[in-house]
Amino acid sequence: MTKRDITIASTETTLRKRSYTIQAVVRAVAILNTFTSTSEVLDLRVIAARANLHKATAFRLLETLVETRLLERAGKQGYRSSVQMSRTRRFRIGYASQSNLLPFTATVTDSLVVAANAANIDLLIANNEFSPKIALQNADKFISEKVDLVVDSQINVAVAAQIAAKFSDAHIPFIALDIPHPGAVYFGADNYKAGRMAGRYLAKWATRHWKANPEQLILLGVDAAGPLLNARLTGVVDGIVELLPNGRSIPTHHYDTKGGQFEATLDIVRKHLRRKRPERALVGAVNDSTALAALHAFREIGLERSCAIAGQDGSLAAREEMRRSSSRLICSVAYFPETYGARIIQVALEILKHKAVAPAVFVQHELITAENVNKIYPNDVWMKSAPTRG
Incomplete structure (x- = not known):
């Protein structure tokens, strides 16, 4: 039932x-x-x-x-x-996305719009634009609009407490996506677990394909998010050390990718490769945008065969890349953002109806590789070739 x-x-x-x-x-x-x-x-x-x-x-x-x-x-x-029914006021929920530039966030936004419409909820949408200042302004906007609840996706830990205090003072409950905020219900990944899955796969791949140990480990993080999002990278390191002999002795290079953006990461990895041209490099990326940027940097100078890269998000672009023969984007951890909307709205309604809600709601994680991508996402090819409606 x-x-x-x-x-x-x-x-x-x-x-x-x-x-x-x-x-x-x-x-x-x-x-x-x-x-x-x-x-x-x-x-x-x-x-x-x-x-x-x-x-x-x-x-x-x-x-x-x-x-x-x-x-x-x-x-x-x-x-x-044909008749206008009298009814109680519809719930109004404010949603501030992390940025319109990230495919993952765009998918979350689309799923939230569909779920809110199905639940007869008014959804007010704002864009935090990777900016702490704008995130604070959007919080004020939602408070002035007197929304019933806020779903906030902003990754800068420096303003997390300020945003939390604003909503607390206004007696507005809120759900924090991706990065926990004081007093909020957390919805998102178990970042360490997801990172460890990727790290273990990197170690197994290196053991199968390289006769010698990796020369370097490149970690691409988002330092503004603090240790919580970068726990993905901690997990990557621990997964490698767990399975790879002498894993702790591999020289490690950690870079901040300015919010996990493609262009910033591309510039960073290009500069790294000019200084340290490796023959065997493992790359652990905080998301697929940074993973794909690193792959592009290696590929453009003819060093793709010298790397193995693990992403996070399981984005469509990453899935398409893994379908390419011999691509060195060897895996990504999928979180299935297309399912977020229905689950977030369910949690929001439970909060608004004063039901007991767990302080953290973790999403499903699954490792995607070239071997299983078509099984996990069998409709990708059909969706790409489906005719658009005029």
Whole structure:
């Protein structure tokens, strides 16, 4: 039995105690309540999700409401309400993304928009632009808008306490993505665990493909995020040391990539390779953007065969790269950001309904390699070749 079935069963048990309640009417009103105005057009899928009904039940009720002229058809698959229902205020959630420049963040944003719409929630979106100053301004904006809850994705630990204090003073609960903030529910990766997965795979790969130990280990981090995000790199080192003989003796070079951006990382790795031209280099990257930048730097001077690179995020660009024959982006740890929206909205609703919520909600982690990428993401090729709608 699904959670929705349990919810419906619980509701119906309550209603049966009141013998004069007609459940069909209750469900019909629930459908009418899914419309926020007489101008809104919804399809069956969205209506069923908002009313918490099976599609077959929702369809029969929708057709009945059309016949009684409480609803009208809008196009082939849409419905529009003919009546304006009085209702309680919709929840309003503020969401500040880390930056529009990161593919991972863009995917999270898209999934949040879909999930908020399905849950009948108003989502106010802002962009922190990798800037502590803008992150603080966005926090003030959400407070002035009197949102019910905030989902904040900003990685600068220097302002984490200030942002937390703002929301605390305004009595606004908030969910922190990627980097924990004082008083917030954390949602994101177990960074050390994810890094260790990548480090172990780097060590195994090096043992299989190189006769000698790696000459150097390059770590590409985000220092502004503090030790929490860079725990991915700590995990990389520990995973290598765990499986690679004399792993601790490998010379290590740690670089700050200015927020995990491609161009900044490309410049950093180019300069490194001009100073220290390796024959066997392992690279542990904080995300796929930095991993791909490092790969580009090695490739452009003809040294791709001298490196093995591990990314983080499992992004589409990284998956496409791993499908290339003999690519030295050998793995990435996937977090499946396309699933974030539904889970974040679920946690947000539990908080807003004053239910008990764990202080940290960790996402799923899975190591992606050239050997399993098509199994884990079988639809990539289809999505890339699917015709666009005109």
